[in-house]
Amino acid sequence: MAASGRCLCGAVRYAVRGPLREVSVCHCVECRRWHGAPGPYTAAARDDLTLVGESALRWVESPESDAHAKRGFCRECGSSLFWEARDERGTVSIAAGTLEPPTGLRTIRQIYTHQAADWYRVDSLDRMPAYLHTCYRIGDVDRSVAFYEKLGFEERRRMPIGDEAINVFMGLPGADPVLELTYNHGVDSYELGTGYNHIALAVEELDGTLEQLATQGIEPEKPPYRPGGRTTGSRICFVRDPDGYRIELIERSA
Numbered sequence: 030m031a032a033s034g035r036c037l038c039g040a041v042r043y044a045v046r047g048p049l050r051e052v053s054v055c056h057c058v059e060c061r062r063w064h065g066a067p068g069p070y071t072a073a074a075r076d077d078l079t080l081v082g083e084s085a086l087r088w089v090e091s092p093e094s095d096a097h098a099k100r101g102f103c104r105e106c107g108s109s110l111f112w113e114a115r116d117e118r119g120t121v122s123i124a125a126g127t128l129e130p131p132t133g134l135r136t137i138r139q140i141y142t143h144q145a146a147d148w149y150r151v152d153s154l155d156r157m158p159a160y161l162h163t164c165y166r167i168g169d170v171d172r173s174v175a176f177y178e179k180l181g182f183e184e185r186r187r188m189p190i191g192d193e194a195i196n197v198f199m200g201l202p203g204a205d206p207v208l209e210l211t212y213n214h215g216v217d218s219y220e221l222g223t224g225y226n227h228i229a230l231a232v233e234e235l236d237g238t239l240e241q242l243a244t245q246g247i248e249p250e251k252p253p254y255r256p257g258g259r260t261t262g263s264r265i266c267f268v269r270d271p272d273g274y275r276i277e278l279i280e281r282s283a
Contacts, residue, residue, distance in 0.1 A: 031046045035127060037103070049071045072120050075119050163207065176247070194214060228276055250275075
């Protein structure tokens with residue numbers, strides 16, 4: 030059975046014939062200004078969304094969006110309805126409060142919590158799962174920290190683990206520390222195995238980023254390309270850190 034929803038006045042209605050993602054609550058500054066509060070969103074495949082009364086739907090650019098997104102609203106009543114990235118994700122985010130009940134959805138995560146309003150009780154975030162970090166084992170702390178700083182990360186803190194190890198937490202400017210580098214004393218290399226692949230970073234302009242990294246001794250595995258032989262969409266390439274871990278650099282689509 031298709032889900033459906035509408036704006037406050039009913040000028041814009043929609044139906045979704047495919048599955049809906051569970052709800053994420055976004056605390057980014059733009060969502061707070063758009064909704065007047067944190068923004069709860071579900072999402073669906075763009076091809077699964079059917080609009081009724083589309084003439085009343087208006088779109089505006091989301092000026093500070095990492096994904097160069099646009100936001101959809103009803104021109105008659107002002108209801109906030111959609112968020113859509115300008116890339117090849119093929120999905121559209123839907124303001125969960127505009128869905129007709131029952132939705133059968135759950136709130137499963139809160140994102141951009143470092144931008145949460147000071148009036149929001151952030152202790153309520155502790156009651157739901159949240160992605161914290163990825164951990165690598167590294168062979169040299171200073172070498173790895175220097176590498177990730179060249180990619181734009183900042184060292185946030187170091188946490189000794191007794192006499193056995195030290196954890197170094199890295200994060201991008203303005204974001205939570207999502208990369209943990211673990212150095213076990215006396216161990217200078219590891220077998221990486223075949224199961225793990227990479228982490229990914231979005232960059233504004235790939236060629237310029239690679240030119241800057243080249244001056245610091247970092248070269249890509251191969252020149253930028255579009256996966257699968259595509260002729261449109263974001264270009265990507267991979268670099269490797271000093272321990273051999275791969276980092277995908279994804280060019281933001283214009």
